[in-house]
Amino acid sequence: MTVDTWRRRVLVVEDHALMRSLVVDAFGQRGFEAAGAATAPDALALAGTFDPDLLVTDIDLGSRPNGVELATILRARSPHVAVMFLSNLSREAAAAQERSTVADASFVNKAAVESVEELVDAAEAVLADRPVRREQPGTDARSRLLRLTAAQLETTRLLAAGLSNAEIARRRNVTVRAVEKSVERVFQALGFAGGERTAPRVAAATLYTSTFGDPASGL
Structure with missing residues (x-):
């Protein structure tokens, strides 16, 4: 048996x-x-x-x-x-x-x-x-991302979702100039500002998505 x-x-x-x-x-x-x-x-x-x-x-x-x-x-x-x-x-x-x-x-x-x-x-x-x-080994950029303020992180999420500065301004009810300043501060905080071959918007979007997942799901 x-x-x-x-x-x-x-x-x-x-x-x-x-x-x-x-x-x-x-x-x-x-x-x-x-x-x-x-x-x-x-x-x-x-x-x-x-x-x-x-x-x-x-x-x-x-x-x-x-x-x-x-x-x-x-x-x-x-x-x-x-x-x-x-x-x-x-x-x-x-x-x-x-x-x-x-x-x-x-x-x-x-x-x-x-x-x-x-x-x-x-x-x-x-x-x-x-x-x-x-966990996947962390990067310096990821550490900097996690140190962003709540407002800066929200700006990063919106640009990672593909929104333009004007669209972000309308969504957050602020001026386009305010968004431009916020985006520039985000790039500086992440170490993506400057450099002729740097595409900071793409780099920030890629970093956000790899860390937190698809940003469009929260729109």
Whole structure:
């Protein structure tokens, strides 16, 4: 008679099909029972019968609920489920999306792991009650971004979303001249001002997006 052995179950939620397939396959090769879903609603429907031990989810799933909301809902239903966020967002952006509402969740930046096998190693640690924090190495520019005032950060968000100075002025109910001064101060604070080959607006927008995610989602 064959005796079934208990296998740990991991639910992988990732809207990019290739990434999802690679991660699911990697867990399967390490002895996990793994299932994948592209959206939070699909994941919640699957979790009802799959009963995962671990949720590995991106934060930005392309639609709502996002990964943080998914983890919060799943934890409310099944408090035993371990949670590991796998995201291109920085930890600061994850915190901005209220990652702290998911107790003991782990966080792995996709750029901080070199292989899916390394990701599974991180998952093993999470399941062994050893929370994981793997972040993309910070940059001086990112540190300066996080030191901007709230007003400067909002200006940076709006220009990263593609708004012109005139559009920013209308949205913030200030003069275009005030926005021009604010934008110039932002460039100086980030170290992007000056230099003939510098494109400060593009550099600031790229930095904001890589740190906090798509700025257009908040417009």
